[in-house]
Amino acid sequence: MGLIDRARIYSPWVYHLHCGGCNGCDIETLAALAPRFDVERFGIQLVASPRHADILLATGCVPKQFIPMVKRVYNQTPDPKVVVAIGGCACGGSLFYDEDPENYAILGSPDMLIPVDVYVPGCAPKPEQIINGVVQGILKLNEKATRRSK
Amino acid sequence: MKFESDPTLVDFVRTEVVPEGTSFRALHENRVAVRINAEDADRLAGRFMSRFNARLIHETAVDMEVEGFDMVYIYDFSKVKDRLVVVLEARISKDDPSPPSIAKITWQASWAEREIHDLLGISPRGTPDPRKQFLPYEWPNAAESGAAPPPPEKGPSGPQEKWIPLGIAPNDAYATLIPIGPYHPGVIEGQTVYVKVEGETVVSADIKTGFHHRGIQKLIERRGYHKGVFAAERVCGICSAAHGLAYVTACENLYEAEVPDRALYLRTLLLELNRVHSHLLWIGVVADVIGWKTGFHLSWGIRERVMDIIESITGNRVNYGIWRIGGMSRDVSKELAERVLPAVKALKAEMAQLLPEIAAHSVVKSRLVGVGPLSYADAFDGGAVGPVARASNWRIDVRADNPPHAMYDPKVISWEVVTDEGCDTYGRTLVRVKELLVSSEIIIQCLEYLAKTTGDIRLEPKVIPVNSEGIGLNEAPRGELVHYVRASEFNMNLPQAYRIRTPSYRNNALIPKMLVGANLADVPVVMGSTDQCLACTDRFEVIREGGGASQSMSWGELVALGRRGRFGRV
Numbered sequence: 001m002g003l004i005d006r007a008r009i010y011s012p013w014v015y016h017l018h019c020g021g022c023n024g025c026d027i028e029t030l031a032a033l034a035p036r037f038d039v040e041r042f043g044i045q046l047v048a049s050p051r052h053a054d055i056l057l058a059t060g061c062v063p064k065q066f067i068p069m070v071k072r073v074y075n076q077t078p079d080p081k082v083v084v085a086i087g088g089c090a091c092g093g094s095l096f097y098d099e100d101p102e103n104y105a106i107l108g109s110p111d112m113l114i115p116v117d118v119y120v121p122g123c124a125p126k127p128e129q130i131i132n133g134v135v136q137g138i139l140k141l142n143e144k145a146t147r148r149s150k
Numbered sequence: 151m152k153f154e155s156d157p158t159l160v161d162f163v164r165t166e167v168v169p170e171g172t173s174f175r176a177l178h179e180n181r182v183a184v185r186i187n188a189e190d191a192d193r194l195a196g197r198f199m200s201r202f203n204a205r206l207i208h209e210t211a212v213d214m215e216v217e218g219f220d221m222v223y224i225y226d227f228s229k230v231k232d233r234l235v236v237v238l239e240a241r242i243s244k245d246d247p248s249p250p251s252i253a254k255i256t257w258q259a260s261w262a263e264r265e266i267h268d269l270l271g272i273s274p275r276g277t278p279d280p281r282k283q284f285l286p287y288e289w290p291n292a293a294e295s296g297a298a299p300p301p302p303e304k305g306p307s308g309p310q311e312k313w314i315p316l317g318i319a320p321n322d323a324y325a326t327l328i329p330i331g332p333y334h335p336g337v338i339e340g341q342t343v344y345v346k347v348e349g350e351t352v353v354s355a356d357i358k359t360g361f362h363h364r365g366i367q368k369l370i371e372r373r374g375y376h377k378g379v380f381a382a383e384r385v386c387g388i389c390s391a392a393h394g395l396a397y398v399t400a401c402e403n404l405y406e407a408e409v410p411d412r413a414l415y416l417r418t419l420l421l422e423l424n425r426v427h428s429h430l431l432w433i434g435v436v437a438d439v440i441g442w443k444t445g446f447h448l449s450w451g452i453r454e455r456v457m458d459i460i461e462s463i464t465g466n467r468v469n470y471g472i473w474r475i476g477g478m479s480r481d482v483s484k485e486l487a488e489r490v491l492p493a494v495k496a497l498k499a500e501m502a503q504l505l506p507e508i509a510a511h512s513v514v515k516s517r518l519v520g521v522g523p524l525s526y527a528d529a530f531d532g533g534a535v536g537p538v539a540r541a542s543n544w545r546i547d548v549r550a551d552n553p554p555h556a557m558y559d560p561k562v563i564s565w566e567v568v569t570d571e572g573c574d575t576y577g578r579t580l581v582r583v584k585e586l587l588v589s590s591e592i593i594i595q596c597l598e599y600l601a602k603t604t605g606d607i608r609l610e611p612k613v614i615p616v617n618s619e620g621i622g623l624n625e626a627p628r629g630e631l632v633h634y635v636r637a638s639e640f641n642m643n644l645p646q647a648y649r650i651r652t653p654s655y656r657n658n659a660l661i662p663k664m665l666v667g668a669n670l671a672d673v674p675v676v677m678g679s680t681d682q683c684l685a686c687t688d689r690f691e692v693i694r695e696g697g698g699a700s701q702s703m704s705w706g707e708l709v710a711l712g713r714r715g716r717f718g719r720v
Contacts, residue, residue, distance in 0.1 A: 018339055020362045024387020024468035026339075027431060031457070034434075034450035050333075065286070065361045066340065069332050095381055096364050101372070105365035124387060124468040 005145040008054055008080075011043030012138055015053035015077065019070050019110050021060020024124035025087035029057055032127035032134075039131055050076040055137050057130075058110045061089035061096045067107060074114040080144035082137040085109065085116045086130055088123040152408045153555065155180045159234060167202070167227070167236060168194065177619055178403050180233040188221060188240035188249045195223070195252040195259075202230050205546075206533065207623075208632050209252065209262040211270050212647040218243045219272060222649075223252070224621060224634065228551035235552065235621055242272070251277035258533030261659045262651070284360035330673070332361055343661075343677065347670050355665040355673075357658060370648040375401050375614060378648070379473050382633070385650060387468050388431065391424035392626030393633075393650075394473035399555045400622025400633040401475045405612050409555055412605040413477040417556035418563070419596040420463070420470060421624075422589040427456040428627035429582045429589075432681045433508065436579065439674045440517040445508055452504070455497055459490055477608025487601035494597060498590040505583045518576040522664040522676035525573055532660045535653045536629020537585065538680050540569045541577035548625040555622075557596070565592050575679040582681075614642055628681045629653030654680065 018026055032039055033046055047053050050073045062070055074083070088094035093108045110116060117140045120133035160174050163182045171184040186194065198204040207224040214220050219242050227234040242249050251274035253259040263274045264283035273280065282289055326347050332340030340361040346354045366385055370378040382397035383390045395417055402409065430453040437445025457467050463482055464470040472480040482490075508514060524534065529542035539546055547567040549558045557563055568584040570577040614637055622633040631653055638646040657680035664676050 018333075020340070020364065022384045022387040022390075022469075023339065024384070024390065027388060028468060031450070031454065034454065035447050036451065036454040061364065063361060063363055065363065066332075069340065069361070073333060095384065096366070096369070098369070103365045103369065105363045123384075126467060 002149060005142075005149060008145060009138060009142050011045070012054040012134075012141060013045050013047045013052055014055045014057050014134065015047055015050045015073070017050070017056045017058045017070065017073055017083075017110075019058055019060040019090065020063040020066045021087060021089045025059035025090070028124045028127055029059065029086060029130055032130045037127045037131060039134070044134060050074075051078065053077050054081060054141060055134060056081065056083045057086055057134070058083055058090050058114075058116065059086045060110075061093050062107045062110055062113060063105050064107050067113060070110060070113050080141060080148055082117045082141045082144065083110070083114060084118040084120060084133045084137045085111060086120045086133065087125060088121055090116075091119045091121050094123060151411055151414060152406075153179050153402070156232070159231065162231060163234075163236060167198075168238070170194075171238075177237070177621075178406060180231075181235045181237060181403070181619075181621055183237045183239060183619060185239050185241075188242050191221065191223060191238065191240060192250040192252050192255055194238065196255050198225055198227075199256055202227060204230070204236075206252070206256060206258040206262075207235070207621075207630070208634065208649065208651040209259045209266070210634065210649045210651075211266045211272050212636055212649075213270060214241070214646075217241070219247055219270060221249050221272075222634070224632070226552065233552050235623075237619065237621070247272040248275045250275050253277050253279070256533070257531050257659070258656070261655060282360070284363050286360070287358070328670070343673070345665060345670065345673055350670045352665050352668050352670060352673065355662040357661055359658065367648050367650060371645055374643045375475060375645065376611075378645075379475070380469075380471065382650075383469050383471065383473065385652070388428050389424060389626045389628065389631075390469045391420045392624050392631055394470065395421055395554050395556060396622040396624035396626075396631045396633040396650075398473050398475050398622070399624060400620040400635045401614070402555055403620030403622060404614050404618045404635065404637055407476075407555065408609060409477055410606040410609060411557070412481070412600070412603065413607045414555065414557040415596045415599050416478045416482060416607065417473075417554075418558065419482070419593060419600070420460070420472075421554075421556060422592045422596070423456060423460050423463075425589045425627045426586055426593070427453055427460065428681075429586050430456065432582060432627075432678075433505070433579070436518075436575075436675065436678050437508070437514070439678050440513065442511075442513050442517075445511070445514070448504065448508065452497065452501065455493065459493060459497075462486065462490060474608055474611075476611040477606070479608065481607050482597075482600045484601050484604075487597045491594065491597045491601065494590060494593050498587065498594070501586055501590065505586060509579055509583050514579070515576065517672070517675060518579060518679075519572075519574065521575045521672045522668060522679050523574050524660060524664050528660070528663060532663065533656050534629075534660055535656050536625070536627075536681075537578050537581045538629065538657045538660070540567070541581045542573045543569055543571045545569050546630070548623050548630045552623045554624040563592055563595050575675055578679050616640065616642060626653050629657060657681075 085091055090110055096106045097108050118133050118136045120129050122129055155178060159180055159182055160176045164174050168184050170190055171186050173185045175183045177183050205226040207226050210222050212220040221240045223238040225236045227236055253263045254276050260279055261283055263277045266272045268282055268284050328345050331342040342358040344356045345352050366381055369381050379397055383394045385393045430449045434446040434449040461467050464472050472478055524542050526542045526544055529539050529544055545567055550567050565588050568581050570581045616637055617639045618637045620635045624631045632651040634649040636646045638644055661677055668676055
């Protein structure tokens with residue numbers, strides 16, 4: 001493992017990709033960064049641009065209007081990258097997703113658009129669960145980085 | 151407690167308010183439905199505003215299938231008569247759905263008229279802003295011209311290249327046009343704000359929402375009353391208690407409702423806990439936006455303790471899932487109430503010490519005082535609600551004017567409506583800081599009651615009668631929230647129509663007004679000052695592009711979809 005990969009694993013930067021949920025998972029994600037859980041002490045930092053990020057935290061079901069944006073944010077993130085889907089909507093569409101008759105406004109979960117590595121179910125998941133999901137994501141990130149450097 | 155209505159109100163409305171109405175019907179709890187001629191709508195709106203100082207709560211339309219559309223105008227008359235809400239209804243035909251616009255009389259209806267155009271294809275005559283509200287601006291408008299939509303342009307065909315919803319044409323932007331969003335660091339949710347700046351000063355602004363439309367109204371219409379509680383809660387995860395309460399209030403409003411007292415106290419308790427956590431969240435977000443990270447961590451540190459209390463009461467942190475039509479599903483035991491009480495008291499003492507210090511901090515003052523001004527006249531004409539209106543010295547609060555089905559009786563619970571004369575972002579901060587203390591006082595009173603007494607928390611739900619209407623008003627942390635439900639004429643389980651109007655929907659419409667004259671660096675603060683919640687604002691809409699392969703849907707198909715009945719009939 002090179003120096004850059006090592007630094008990436010020890011301090012992964014996360015970008016909060018709000019795909020259009022109800023805000024519940026978003027505030028829980030922020031709560032994980034707030035003083036009680038304070039993941040920043042492990043080097044996990046929320047960044048304002050996907051170009052700086054290693055891990056995308058995707059929340060919410062994807063409304064059809066968000067499709068181009070979600071794809072674009074994913075493409076803007078440099079490799080290696082990991083997507084963590086947070087919440088029931090991001091895992092499978094939750095109660096917004098309907099097949100028959102189809103919910104006209106909703107595409108479904110983000111994994112219909114972009115590859116998702118870790119799923120964190122719950123409505124909304126607690127910050128502990130989200131931190132656990134990010135830790136799983138870091139392991140995947142490590143795997144991807146090693147595979148790339150070979 | 152039984153919720154009763156004043157029987158003399160129909161006569162009052164018939165003689166004083168709308169003498170030109172054709173039929174009058176008393177709904178439950180001081181709501182009166184009046185059928186009018188659609189052509190009178192704008193004249194009546196002008197008279198209500200000027201003579202009665204009434205406020206438009208919402209304008210919407212209901213699809214009556216073969217019979218046409220029902221235009222629904224909900225007016226708040228609570229300043230004239232106790233808790234009076236007048237619902238004007240007018241039938242229009244589906245062939246030429248163009249009632250007179252009331253947005254040309256009051257800005258309060260502006261977004262609502264754009265919305266009904268998107269939703270049902272009704273285009274009000276003479277509306278000042280006919281652009282799309284939730285659909286993309288470049289959506290083809292075949293319905294008006296009768297022509298087929300133009301063929302897609304050649305050239306870059308990625309979806310994002312087509313996505314240029316410009317409010318201000320680049321040609322006339324002699325100053326600089328700065329697009330912000332949909333993803334931007336200021337607010338986590340997506341919206342596009344176009345600001346035109348000269349140097350650093352904003353000269354005009356435009357806001358485009360709609361990215362979050364999730365079709366919740368349609369979901370509730372086809373899942374029925376009891377499942378709708380959970381969908382309504384998930385309109386917004388921050389103010390989920392407010393949506394839950396507004397939903398059950400609207401559904402209980404359909405019949406002669408009776409709710410046990412203990413359930414009313416529980417509802418108040420949860421709503422106020424929700425308000426405390428939401429306001430603390432807001433203070434943290436604004437502190438973060440102005441670059442004062444300490445403030446963010448201070449207020450979010452306190453907020454976690456509120457979340458602990460909510461979790462101990464409901465079992466959940468975000469979506470509580472304990473709202474039921476006719477009561478609540480989970481009680482607070484004596485032991486729990488006694489354990490929570492000292493925690494709330496300690497929290498209140500700490501907030502009383504810390505929050506005024508945050509508000510008086512020199513960084514906060516230097517960034518917020520005088521930023522994003524909104525005068526009383528502008529707030530009234532634009533239809534501001536909640537802390538934004540109260541910071542412009544307008545004393546409106548649904549809890550006092552038109553209380554939801556919870557315990558806000560001033561004889562039982564002592565509390566006050568907080569207003570401020572600041573008319574700027576700092577005033578909005580002060581209103582929220584004071585409201586936090588008032589809310590924690592209400593929480594303490596509710597917990598004391600719950601610790602002392604026992605009783606039922608839910609009565610057997612009654613059969614929902616056909617052909618009735620219910621309006622659930624509630625004061626969400628961001629302002630007045632309205633749920634409107636119309637029961638079906640045939641089916642006792644499914645509503646004919648369900649409409650939600652959220653507080654951010656009104657306050658966001660005022661953001662362009664507040665932005666003019668601001669410094670560019672203050673744009674995120676002004677946008678944040680309304681505590682905008684876009685998950686609330688964009689509840690519903692359609693988009694043309696499917697995933698991967700383009701699944702186009704023409705405007706005609708969309709209108710057909712919007713007009714389709716619940717059972718798939720066209």
